Amino acid sequence: MSEQTQESGTSRPRRVVVVGAGMAGVQTAVALREQGFQGAVTLIGAEPHQPYDRPPLSKAVLLGKAEGSAFDVDFEALGIELRLGSEVLGVRPYDHELDTAEGPEPYDVLVLASGAEPIRLPGVEGVPGVHLLRTLDDAERLRPVLARQHDIVVVGAGWIGAEFATAAREAGCSVTVVEAADRPLAGALPAEVAAPMTAWYADSGVVLRTHARVERVEAGAVVLDDGSRLPAGAVVVGIGARPATDWLTGSGVELGPRGDVVADDHLRTSVPDVYAVGDCASFPSGRYGERLLVHHWDNALQGPRTVAANIIGETPGVYDPVPYFWSEQFGRFVQYAGHHESADTTVWRGDPAGPAWTVCWLREGRLVALLAVGRPRDLAQGRRLIEAGTRMDPALLGDPARPLKAATA
């Protein structure tokens, strides 16, 4: 059983162990201290580097404009024990213990923040010149590749593929993006919204090949299933990510069909004293009436505050955010807030062929999501309107000259 101390009549954990020293893990440790937790906090991370932020990896770090992206956190001053280069191998919830290569590790409360790992392209293991982009090591391996200005083939026209293609063009490489679906971001956005984004590839000098499946990768070339052969000094695979939860298999912690840790609305898992947060966990969204698995930075920032509050137990809270993310691609600043379904009504603000436009999704007259390209004010106002569940007037909403907050019904 867990050891608890009695303070002010409430039962408080003495030792919190966080697995994963990415954004969600670091923010959990920091939030515990910010919210006054005085017990021991241990942060265990598999990577050897000082904890760092991932978004710059596909942007400034890749282009050598920034050396790294380490978090500006003084772990020592905060009394957070940081254990890096240590992979947690498993958890035994009934013993309240983790297994690490260095031996068992006890906890009172455990936070799972092991993030996500990139999906690999089958059959390319060991082929030279094939890269992923998830870690600082990946970005550092890719930097000299860009500097050599090779022909680069990017597999996958998702967020990472688009950002990598942007950086590679900026570095002077020839870039072909190969996408199995009929358009970029097919998993995230409907065809009418992806259509103007498709044009950004050509405008930036990137060749986009849709309906194109990789048959195999050879040294120096990617062979597609229609037989075409693309010269490739390097191949970057960006076909998605999945929760890094293999280490939890058989532990009793419930995993969902996508490998996600199934958390409740307080970000508690199926076993006592174990929470989950960030890219590794899904949670039930009361706001959207479905379980969400969010692989974006803001979720790894907001979720930890709820986890810390629930661990401390003074002002426990429900986690029900309006998801948010941004992407910088082909000279555009793209932001998305909320969550939409194909049945939702779309309303456009501005000309999608132009440099700045927004698309809004309405459900029963209320704003549920928006995508803003070069219109950060729309995003900021829209996010608040989504949070408030405000009814909108579609005719007013369609006028890009009218502030979004002045388009309410």
Ligand SMILES: Cc1cc2nc3c(=O)[nH]c(=O)nc-3n(C[C@H](O)[C@H](O)[C@H](O)COP(=O)(O)OP(=O)(O)OC[C@H]3O[C@@H](n4cnc5c(N)ncnc54)[C@H](O)[C@@H]3O)c2cc1C
């Ligand atoms: C290149 C790139 C660019 C991105 N750009 C954007 C962007 O522009 N906008 C946006 O909103 N989002 C962006 N994201 C997504 C965002 O970075 C992630 O959502 C965020 O990093 C999730 O944080 P996390 O802590 O949950 O997971 P992670 O960042 O994946 O951290 C988890 C950590 O846990 C460690 N770990 C895993 N298993 C174990 C184990 N068994 N034992 C010990 N340690 C373990 C991992 O090594 C890792 O360091 C980007 C992601 C990448 C990869």
